[in-house]
Amino acid sequence: MTKMTLKTEGDRHLVVTRKFAASPEALYRAHTEPKLIQKWMLGPEGWTMPVCVSEANPGGKIRFEWTHEKGGGFYLTGEYMELKPDSKIVHVERMFLPDPTPDNHVETRFDTDGTGTLMTMRMTLPDEKTRAAMLSTRMESGMETSYVRLEGVLQTEASSKQASAP
Amino acid sequence: MATLDVTFAALADPTRRAILARLALGEATVMELVKPFELTQPAISQHLKVLQNAGLITRRVQGTKRPCQLAKEGVTEIDQWLAMLRKALATSYERLDDVLAEMGTKKGRKKK
Numbered sequence: 446m447t448k449m450t451l452k453t454e455g456d457r458h459l460v461v462t463r464k465f466a467a468s469p470e471a472l473y474r475a476h477t478e479p480k481l482i483q484k485w486m487l488g489p490e491g492w493t494m495p496v497c498v499s500e501a502n503p504g505g506k507i508r509f510e511w512t513h514e515k516g517g518g519f520y521l522t523g524e525y526m527e528l529k530p531d532s533k534i535v536h537v538e539r540m541f542l543p544d545p546t547p548d549n550h551v552e553t554r555f556d557t558d559g560t561g562t563l564m565t566m567r568m569t570l571p572d573e574k575t576r577a578a579m580l581s582t583r584m585e586s587g588m589e590t591s592y593v594r595l596e597g598v599l600q601t602e603a604s605s606k607q608a609s610a611p
Numbered sequence: 612m613a614t615l616d617v618t619f620a621a622l623a624d625p626t627r628r629a630i631l632a633r634l635a636l637g638e639a640t641v642m643e644l645v646k647p648f649e650l651t652q653p654a655i656s657q658h659l660k661v662l663q664n665a666g667l668i669t670r671r672v673q674g675t676k677r678p679c680q681l682a683k684e685g686v687t688e689i690d691q692w693l694a695m696l697r698k699a700l701a702t703s704y705e706r707l708d709d710v711l712a713e714m715g716t717k718k719g720r721k722k723k
Contacts, residue, residue: 449704463704467711475710485706547619 454567461566469555469562470531476553477501477534482509491515501528507536531555547571621665626650627658631681634668638680 449463465472475481479497486509487494496510507523523538534553540546550569555562621627630644644655659679662668670677 449701451700461700465704465708465711467715471711471714475707475714481710481714485710486703487706489702 457570457572459568459570461564461568463564464558464561465564466561468531469557472555472562472564473531473534477528487511496520501525503527507538618665618667621661621667624658624661627662630655630658630662631667634679634681638678640676640678644679 449461451459451461454460475485477499478501479499482499483494483497488511491514492511493514494509494511496508498506498508500506503525505525507525508520510518510520512518519541521538521540523536525534525536527533527535532555535551537548537550539548548571552567552569554565554567556565557563622631626648629648633639633644633647641652641655641659644659645652648655650658659668659670662679663670666682668679669682670679
């Protein structure tokens, strides 16, 4: 049920979808409130986000700084463009690794789906060139492995949840 | 080391991406690349030059030939960027599941 998908669309888009067992309102809060963002937007094990700026209003600043427990880190800056409480977030972001990556324009939507929420994140890269770069590496094959692993984790979670449900 | 910009530009061309895909299967000489791509030798050589400048391929000398192979470092540089995105997404969403469950519990609206 909670399977994540990532596919290309047109020349410059990447679309990620994921289902969650929560309301659109909860998803919206988890994507905009710093204290909640810091709990989950951490990527692989070992990372924390000591700095999280999220000014959830049009023109508001975004700054996420990640640090690894073994040292090192990177950050992301961005700006909010449009916010529709509980249903839509539009922002632009770039990562500093330390060189800035090209601007990524992101539209995130939360739509009610049964008892949960379907999240759709649509990324628009500046041009075909940039997206081509993302796709021409072994992204697809590498991701396949991650998905299989993720699927395993989610299935385990789902079955343990079902088992403990009254 | 080539910058990400130069690497992205090199990857922008579909022929060059196809050449990289071919080299992923093993090294090849210019002549071996001319045939499947139906391009002239100078055209292939030009593409190889761009890929080499971007640090995506290396060439060694073997008699009169100069076979090309994928450069591990060039691929790794982009992979780092992609790995960030890939891992950040997959692992973060698992964590978000927990955060959402916690939020639901606090509000007394626990979902099954």
